[in-house]
Each structure stands twice: as structure tokens, then as C-alpha cells.
Amino acid sequence: MSLNKAPLYQRIYGLVAQIPSGKVANYGQIADFTGGCTARMVGYAMAAIPPEVDIPWQRVVNSQGKVSPRRSGDGSLIQKQLLEAEGIPFSAKDKIDMKVYRWQGPDPEWAMLHDFFID
């Protein structure tokens, strides 16, 4: 499948693009779904998202259910607001209740058939 020959980042982006509004996923989760890459890879991939592609990167948070602070700038605030706009509530400590809002993952068949490929 072109899924496999596609750059790892592209696979990650395609996966992130599947996260439905109102749900969030954590880096380790995405890494697990892509298979063969680590959470860190996902984080790096997010940082490398090309501006051309429209990806709901805001739906990817860290394992603590919090938005990850960026190296530069403070886009994490934007991320929080985007998520709230999607109906995801944050606790007083800016944490999301992952038990409730965690994305269950892509439907295996769906992924198989779609062979999502960005770019």
C-alpha cells in the first residue's frame, strides 16, 4: 500500500486527520496506530506539519491530557481554544478528561480502504 511507502510523517498526518471533532488523541496513541514509530516521532511530525495541509493538530495532546507547550511561540493557547470550541472541556488545570474524550482510533477497515495519503 502506498500507506507504507508514504513518509512516516505523512502517515502520521493522515492518521491525525481522522480524529473526529470532539475527540482527542495522545502522541503515544498515534505512534501506536502508525505502528513502528514512537511518541516522539509523532511530536516531531506535528512540529513539521507543512502549512499547505490542513490538519487538526489541535486534537493531539500529551499523555497527561494537556496541550503540549511549543518550543517557540504560544500556540498552545490557540490549541486549547480550538478544542474548547469543539466541545472539549478543560479542567481548572487545563487538563482534558481522557477517559471520556480519548479517540478510540481509526476503524481498521476504514484505514485499509481509504489508504489516506496527504500531499
Added chain:
DNA sequence: CCTATGACTGGTC
């Protein structure tokens, strides 16, 4: 080809 550079995670203390 080699080096620098990252949106993380899990375990310890």
C-alpha cells in the same frame, strides 16, 4: 554522509 533539532513518554526520586 554527518550534524543538529525537535508538539513526548515512562520511570525514579
Added chain:
DNA sequence: TGACCAGCCATAG
């Protein structure tokens, strides 16, 4: 509950 540490590996220049 927080702070600190060591692995992780693809991309860009």
C-alpha cells in the same frame, strides 16, 4: 505532585 533523566528516530541543511 512536581522535577529530572534517558531513550526515541525522521527530516532538513
